[in-house]
Amino acid sequence: GAVVSQHPSWVICKSGTSVKIECRSLDFQATTMFWYRQFPKQSLMLMATSNEGSKATYEQGVEKDKFLINHASLTLSTLTVTSAHPEDSSFYICSAPSHGGSSYEQYFGPGTRLTVT
């Protein structure tokens, strides 16, 4: 199956700093990628849809100026958490659809554990 990687797998940063998380599709092209966050023992919450070559689409309640998304190539999307605060500590997961933009299954990255101190 298709492989999606994330980097870093975990990161600890100080409050007020910015953190960039990368999501790569390793063996397929992804014009669309999705970013989720997940709190302990909870489900995934979709944050935004990353679109190659255009602006990301953010879900209601997600601050686009705080969670900057860039999808500069067909295999890479980045999520930057700006001015991170302890409440931003979470598990961030990206995914990419298996068939371009259709409603098929998605391939998920292994996730990035962000801890803001």
Add this chain to the structure above:
Amino acid sequence: SQQGEEDPQALSIQEGENATMNCSYKTSINNLQWYRQNSGRGLVHLILIRSNEREKHSGRLRVTLDTSKKSSSLLITASRAADTASYFCATPRRGNNRLAFGKGNQVVVIP
């Protein structure tokens, strides 16, 4: 309303037993998917069932879909310790390819 909202369950079963978990959703769908998540990891796609299908098998997995009741079930037969994970159902949101995930079912298989 949240799609793909399964009944919250935490199952603890013995190895070799079957595990069943349910999912309900609110609106019409064209497919429903089940994913597995091992602790602290990403999700792995297990199976997709289309709206015109009632039952689907994949190895030890059996998924049913009842569109009249807007519900689905996932059965894992002859469970193994390696099946210990959280299981989520997900449905596509109308008009786009974003997935809405349910709350998840935590399954613990005791060796």
